[in-house]
Every structure is written in structure tokens, then in C-alpha cells.
Amino acid sequence: MHPDVQSLLAVQQDDLQIYALEAQLAQLAPRLTALEKERAKVSASLERAKKAVEAEESRQREARGRIETHKQLAERSQRQYESVGSPREANAALVQLEQTKRMVEESERDADQIQGRINELRHQVADMEAQVAALDVQQVETRASLGADHARLEAEVAEAARKRVERAAMVPPRMLNIYERVRVRRRAETVFPLRGASCSACDTAIPTQRRASMASSGALEMCEGCGVLLYAAE
Ligand SMILES: [Zn+2]
The missing domain is CATH 1.20.120 (Four Helix Bundle (Hemerythrin (Met), subunit A))
Known part of the structure; x- marks a missing residue:
């Protein structure tokens, strides 16, 4: 991670x-x-x-x-x-x-x-x-x-x-800003790991390319299914 x-x-x-x-x-x-x-x-x-x-x-x-x-x-x-x-x-x-x-x-x-x-x-x-x-x-x-x-x-x-x-x-401030925007709206757990190829909160599949960039850069991606922020766990 x-x-x-x-x-x-x-x-x-x-x-x-x-x-x-x-x-x-x-x-x-x-x-x-x-x-x-x-x-x-x-x-x-x-x-x-x-x-x-x-x-x-x-x-x-x-x-x-x-x-x-x-x-x-x-x-x-x-x-x-x-x-x-x-x-x-x-x-x-x-x-x-x-x-x-x-x-x-x-x-x-x-x-x-x-x-x-x-x-x-x-x-x-x-x-x-x-x-x-x-x-x-x-x-x-x-x-x-x-x-x-x-x-x-x-x-x-x-x-x-x-x-x-x-x-x-x-x-990093940029990451924190993205997190804050989503957190304020959710008032609950906001950041979730990928589980296999999917969002672990809602099971929506994430395209391979996005997953690869998440794994290499540590960047967060918003799940299109449920709106949480996803990260590559491994
Ligand atoms: Zn999701």
C-alpha cells in the first residue's frame, strides 16, 4: 500500500x-x-x-x-x-x-x-x-x-x-482535499480498498487501466457505482 x-x-x-x-x-x-x-x-x-x-x-x-x-x-x-x-x-x-x-x-x-x-x-x-x-x-x-x-x-x-x-x-494536501469533499457528504467511512477488480463497498468493477495507475501512483479513484474513494490495497 x-x-x-x-x-x-x-x-x-x-x-x-x-x-x-x-x-x-x-x-x-x-x-x-x-x-x-x-x-x-x-x-x-x-x-x-x-x-x-x-x-x-x-x-x-x-x-x-x-x-x-x-x-x-x-x-x-x-x-x-x-x-x-x-x-x-x-x-x-x-x-x-x-x-x-x-x-x-x-x-x-x-x-x-x-x-x-x-x-x-x-x-x-x-x-x-x-x-x-x-x-x-x-x-x-x-x-x-x-x-x-x-x-x-x-x-x-x-x-x-x-x-x-x-x-x-x-x-498530501491534494489527496486530503479530495477525501474531505467526499467525507463531508458521507459522514461515514469514505476510503475503501479494491477487492480484486472491484470496489469493496459496492462490487462495481473497475477498469484494468485505472487499477494499474492506482497501484503504481497510490492515487485515489472515485467509484462510479457508490461514490466512495478507492485505493489499491496491494
Ligand atoms: Zn463502489
């Missing part, structure tokens, strides 16, 4: 390493975003549950007011029943008394049902508050771990970029 090609392959190794590190860097942010989204979701549910508790508590106050009103009605009916003279009046007063007692029972049942819902909702609120708190702790940990990963990857990119500058200086 021509020494210029060898130098270029070393540069390509650095570029591939930098791409891999950049891909890892790009994966860091979505992890935190996902966690923030999850927290926002739980937090919104928590707010809804708290509002629902408030609404039920307001209903509960109304229900207790109705119990009081109905109890007063029942007491009045009781007094009326006790004070009537004739049997006919007594009968009507009894009907009235029983009706008001039923009203008291119904409003008490309502209040019990509302209290049941309030208890359930308060449990939900407590669960969600615990979830939000756990996510907050997790977020602090994740932020710290992402921050550490980010700093480490940035340092690795800087180190790879520094090595790359040194290695790129060993490649």
Missing part, C-alpha cells in the same frame, strides 16, 4: 472515532428530555387530582349543609307529630316525619359517598406526590451522570481531533 494512502487511512480512523463520539453525545440530551416529559406528565396528573379533591370537598360542604337542613326539618316534623290533636292530623304528620327522615338518610348517604371519593383521591394525590419526588431525585442523578458523560465525551472528541490534525499533516 502506498504510504500516502496509509496516512489517509489513519486520518479516516480518527474521523470515524469522532463520528462515533459525536453520536454518543447526541444520545445524551434525549435521555434527560424523556425524564422531564415523564415528570411533567405525572405533575399534570397530580394537579388534576388535587383539583378533583377540591371539587369533592366543596361538594362535601354542600352535602353537610343539606344534612343540617334536613335534620332541622325532621326535628320540626317530630315536634309537629308530637303536638297534633286529631288522628287525621297525626297521620299526615307521620307521613311528613317519615319523609323528612328519609331526606336526612339520603343526604347522609350522599355525604358518605363523597367522603369515599375524597379518601380515594387523597390516596392518589399522595401516590403521585411520591412519584414526582422520586422523579426529581432521579433527575438530579441523571443530570449529574449525563454531565459527567458529556464532559468525558467532549474530552475524547478534543483528543481525537488533536491527533487527527497531526495525522492530516502527513497526507
